[in-house]
Amino acid sequence: MAAITRWLRALGFRSREERERLDLATRYEHYWYNAQKKIDLTKVDGFGRLARRVRDQRRTYLHVDRLYTLWQGVASLPPSSKAVVEIGVYRGGSVRFLGEALRLHGREIPMYACDTFDGHTVVDAAADTRHAVGKQFTGASVEKVRGYLADLPLVEVVPGDIQLTAPTLDVQDGYGLVHIDVDVYPITRFCLEHFAPKLVAGGTIVVDDYGFKTCPGAKQAVDEFAAAHPEFRRWHLLTGQALLVRLSP
Numbered sequence: 001m002a003a004i005t006r007w008l009r010a011l012g013f014r015s016r017e018e019r020e021r022l023d024l025a026t027r028y029e030h031y032w033y034n035a036q037k038k039i040d041l042t043k044v045d046g047f048g049r050l051a052r053r054v055r056d057q058r059r060t061y062l063h064v065d066r067l068y069t070l071w072q073g074v075a076s077l078p079p080s081s082k083a084v085v086e087i088g089v090y091r092g093g094s095v096r097f098l099g100e101a102l103r104l105h106g107r108e109i110p111m112y113a114c115d116t117f118d119g120h121t122v123v124d125a126a127a128d129t130r131h132a133v134g135k136q137f138t139g140a141s142v143e144k145v146r147g148y149l150a151d152l153p154l155v156e157v158v159p160g161d162i163q164l165t166a167p168t169l170d171v172q173d174g175y176g177l178v179h180i181d182v183d184v185y186p187i188t189r190f191c192l193e194h195f196a197p198k199l200v201a202g203g204t205i206v207v208d209d210y211g212f213k214t215c216p217g218a219k220q221a222v223d224e225f226a227a228a229h230p231e232f233r234r235w236h237l238l239t240g241q242a243l244l245v246r247l248s249p
């Protein structure tokens with residue numbers, strides 16, 4: 001069988017899956033063009049090993065490229081930063097990555113890991129057409145996530161709707177890095193409005209899924225926020241994330 005496959009391939013035959021992959025690679029060449037000339041992120045000191053380990057644990061949807069953005073967010077935390085927060089934890093992989101990155105950078109500050117652990121509480125019917133309350137991310141367990149993160153004492157897992165839990169967090173000012181990964185318009189918008197004024201100058205907000213066709217609500221929330229807040233500079237990264245950097249206090 002393998003010999004026949006090899007022979008067919010030598011004659012130029014491709015399976016449907018291979019043809020689809022080739023088609024995608026050609027259409028989206030701008031995303032990986034010159035990849036062989038770029039540094040291999042999995043070899044970056046400190047980062048590569050951590051990212052590979054967290055990926056292997058299969059508890060995050062974030063691939064190496066998006067984890068590297070978070071790594072840079074930790075590396076460039078302003079000295080006055082008092083805390084880090086992630087909203088949208090699911091199975092905890094991105095929290096573990098951030099918690100260990102903080103430790104590797106010698107930044108022993110609290111990190112809040114906020115999620116309902118039961119999926120969405122609200123979606124916008126017009127912007128979030130793929131998402132629904134009770135449909136996605138309902139299978140997470142706060143006890144399992146707490147167990148998984150138990151060796152990171154500075155990480156506090158905060159279950160519940162972020163609209164209710166955000167005002168209860170111990171640190172209410174001086175965030176250095178905020179990671180928003182909730183996919184939908186109303187909660188992305190809420191998190192931006194709530195946490196942005198509490199960010200130190202030079203701090204960053206990373207919004208996942210900004211450039212993904214699957215989450216137009218995330219983009220709408222960021223664009224509306226950026227238009228109303230000139231004290232933030234917005235970048236659309238090729239990873240699909242948005243980066244909002246606070247320019248002034």
Ligand SMILES: C[S@@+](CC[C@H](N)C(=O)[O-])C[C@H]1O[C@@H](n2cnc3c(N)ncnc32)[C@H](O)[C@@H]1O
Nearest residue numbers: 060061088090094115116119120137161162182
């Ligand atoms: C895409 S997942 C997060 C993925 C995770 N960061 C990772 O690395 O795989 C989105 C999460 O947002 C959470 N979420 C949605 N609405 C929320 C709300 N109102 N309050 C807190 N969490 C919410 C969901 O429960 C879900 O776990």
